[in-house]
Amino acid sequence: MDKSSISKPSLRRLPVYLSYLKTLPPSTRTISATAVAAALGLNEVQVRKDLSAASSSGGRPKMGYSVEELIADLEEFLGYRNTKDAILIGVGRLGGALLSFTGFQACGMRIAAAFDNDPMKIGTCIGGVQIHDILDFPIVCPHMGAHIGILTTSPEHAQALCDLMLEHGILAIWNFSTAHLEVPDNIIVHNENLAVSLAMISHDLEEMLDKEGGKNS
Amino acid sequence: MDKSSISKPSLRRLPVYLSYLKTLPPSTRTISATAVAAALGLNEVQVRKDLSAASSSGGRPKMGYSVEELIADLEEFLGYRNTKDAILIGVGRLGGALLSFTGFQACGMRIAAAFDNDPMKIGTCIGGVQIHDILDFPIVCPHMGAHIGILTTSPEHAQALCDLMLEHGILAIWNFSTAHLEVPDNIIVHNENLAVSLAMISHDLEEMLDKEGGKNS
Numbered sequence: 001m002d003k004s005s006i007s008k009p010s011l012r013r014l015p016v017y018l019s020y021l022k023t024l025p026p027s028t029r030t031i032s033a034t035a036v037a038a039a040l041g042l043n044e045v046q047v048r049k050d051l052s053a054a055s056s057s058g059g060r061p062k063m064g065y066s067v068e069e070l071i072a073d074l075e076e077f078l079g080y081r082n083t084k085d086a087i088l089i090g091v092g093r094l095g096g097a098l099l100s101f102t103g104f105q106a107c108g109m110r111i112a113a114a115f116d117n118d119p120m121k122i123g124t125c126i127g128g129v130q131i132h133d134i135l136d137f138p139i140v141c142p143h144m145g146a147h148i149g150i151l152t153t154s155p156e157h158a159q160a161l162c163d164l165m166l167e168h169g170i171l172a173i174w175n176f177s178t179a180h181l182e183v184p185d186n187i188i189v190h191n192e193n194l195a196v197s198l199a200m201i202s203h204d205l206e207e208m209l210d211k212e213g214g215k216n217s
Numbered sequence: 218m219d220k221s222s223i224s225k226p227s228l229r230r231l232p233v234y235l236s237y238l239k240t241l242p243p244s245t246r247t248i249s250a251t252a253v254a255a256a257l258g259l260n261e262v263q264v265r266k267d268l269s270a271a272s273s274s275g276g277r278p279k280m281g282y283s284v285e286e287l288i289a290d291l292e293e294f295l296g297y298r299n300t301k302d303a304i305l306i307g308v309g310r311l312g313g314a315l316l317s318f319t320g321f322q323a324c325g326m327r328i329a330a331a332f333d334n335d336p337m338k339i340g341t342c343i344g345g346v347q348i349h350d351i352l353d354f355p356i357v358c359p360h361m362g363a364h365i366g367i368l369t370t371s372p373e374h375a376q377a378l379c380d381l382m383l384e385h386g387i388l389a390i391w392n393f394s395t396a397h398l399e400v401p402d403n404i405i406v407h408n409e410n411l412a413v414s415l416a417m418i419s420h421d422l423e424e425m426l427d428k429e430g431g432k433n434s
Contacts, residue, residue, distance in 0.1 A: 081426060083419045093317050097310035098411070103395050107416035148418055172422045174415065178320050188425060190418050194315070198391065199324035201365055201407050202300045205389040208405060209298060 010050045016040060017051065018074045021067055032064030054078075079145030084108055086174070087146045089161050090153035091116040091131050094176055098150060100127035112144045134161075138168050147171040155179035227267045233257060234268065235291045238284055249281030271295075296362030302329040303391070304363045306378050307370035308338050308348050311393055315367060317344035329361045351378075355385050364388040372396035 020040055024031070033048040040047075055073035057066065075081045088095055088111050099114055115134045116122060122133045132140050149170035153161055158179035165173065172188035175181055181189055237257055241248070250265040257264075272290035274283065292298045305312055305328050316331055332351045333339060339350045349357050366387035370378055375396035382390065389405035392398055398406055 075426070083422045083426070086415065093310065093314035097314045100310050101411060103410070103412040104415055106395075107412040109412060109415045109419060147422060148415070150415075171425070172418050174418055178323075186425070186429075188418065188421050190414070190421075192414065193320070194318060195320040195324040195326060197407065197409065198303065198321055198326045198365070198367075201389050201391055201405065202326060204405050204407075205300045205364060208388070208403070209292070209300070212403075 006050075006053045010046075010053065013042070013046075013050055014054055014074055014078055017047075018071065018078070018080075021071050021074070024067055028067055030064045031067055031070070035064070080147075082145045082147060085110050085112040085144060085146040086148035086150050087112055087141055087144060087165075087170070088114040088129075088150040088152060089116075089134065089137075089165070090151065090157075090177075091118070091121050091126065092152060092154075095150075095152035096126050098152060099129045102127070111150065112146050113140055115140075134164075137164055141165070141168045141170070145169070148174065150174045150176070151181075152176045223267075223270045227263075227270065230259070230263075230267055231271055231291055231295055234264075235288065235295070235297075238288050238291070241284055245284055247281045248284055248287070252281070297364075299362045299364060301325055302327050302361060302363040303365035303367050304329055304358055304361060304382075304387070305331040305346075305367040305369060306333075306351065306354075306382070307368065307394075308333040308335070308343065309369060309371075312367075312369035313343050315369060316346045319344070328367065329363050330357055332357075351381075354381055358382070358385045358387070362386075365391065367391045367393070368398075369393045 017036060017040070020036065021031070033051050034044055036051070037044040037047040051065065051070070054077040055065065055070055057069040057073055072081070086109065088098060091099065091114050095114065095116075099111060104110060111129050114126070114129050114131045115137055116131055117134045121131050124131050147170055149165040149172070151158055151161060151165075151173055155177045156179075158175070158177035159181060162173060162175075162181045162183065166183065166187060171186075173181065173183070173190070175189055175191045176194070178193060178195070183189055234253060234257070237253065238248070250268050251261050253268070254261040254264040268282065268287070271294040272282065272287055274286040274290055289298075303326065305315060308316065308331050312331065312333075316328060321327060328346050331343070331346050331348045332354055333348055334351045338348045341348050364387055366382040366389070368375055368378060368382075368390055372394045373396075375392070375394035376398060379390060379398045379400065383400065383404060388403075390398065390400070390407070392406055392408045393411070395410060395412070400406055
């Protein structure tokens, strides 16, 4: 169950198995390596070996694999279930503040990599996080296996960078830019609008002052 | 209705009137300048002049002032109703990011002053906001008339700085430190825990992946 114990050609076949398994009707509860091999036109011995390397649940004799478990195992193995690592785009003041923030670890979270287009920042580290060239995003992000993207850019570049993230495996976006992001239905967007937060505090304060003043009315 | 049009001794008497008005029983709906002067042992002409300078509603002949309106007018005049200005303590990376954040203005909010203890930062500006010595807080903060405090310090100093804010007119705190703040019941605290926000996104992502995996179960 260690990526280094599996050959590169095997690793490249795993997403093919995963895609196929996801096309199966919900009524298909189990499947054998033989059936997967036949459906994809691959060598049966090879498929059996690939699946047993990637899946901890293992195929039961005659029964084959539970489709649900096999999907979960493949996703886990491929890092598709990595929900703790985030990448960050935009190393301005706010991005830098988030990179140097030490509180994420206590919640089991981590910013695994950061991206910017400023040559002065590329190659440096903040809070132990390396800042990569945004042009390397399509290679570095999938390699990290992160699915959470933190967007700390100016609003005018937010949508293009959001699209870039979604093209390369990001499924959830923490949006600190004030831009409204257009995303497909299955993408999670959490808008962190600092101005609105401060305005809400102001609103609560006004209400409290009204109530206090009202004591004498 | 302009502070410069009122004498300093008058300005110093206004909070005395305000305190007195707040002690009146709720059944007291109106009060005359004569009654206020008598209760506080002050010159009637002086009180009449002070109140008419500070209150836009004005005393009606025979009726006197509405107590509720007079309290609101005095608070407004004294800047007690300033709910749009905030001060910030702790000009680290995050504090600096908030000072240079341009989005607050759109919500009518403003960071009016910042405080730190770093001699390299004191006297400089970020985002047009001056950074003052934290030792000057007791003078500068009440002068600003701000009632919202933004706390962007390390957790170990958070409570002491929170106490300092409350001693000098802050009524609502936006707490970015991860410390739990002990405050009286009438103080508003809005905890901005960035780690928890990121952990919530992770949780939503996990749920979404479970649901997507579950399509084949």
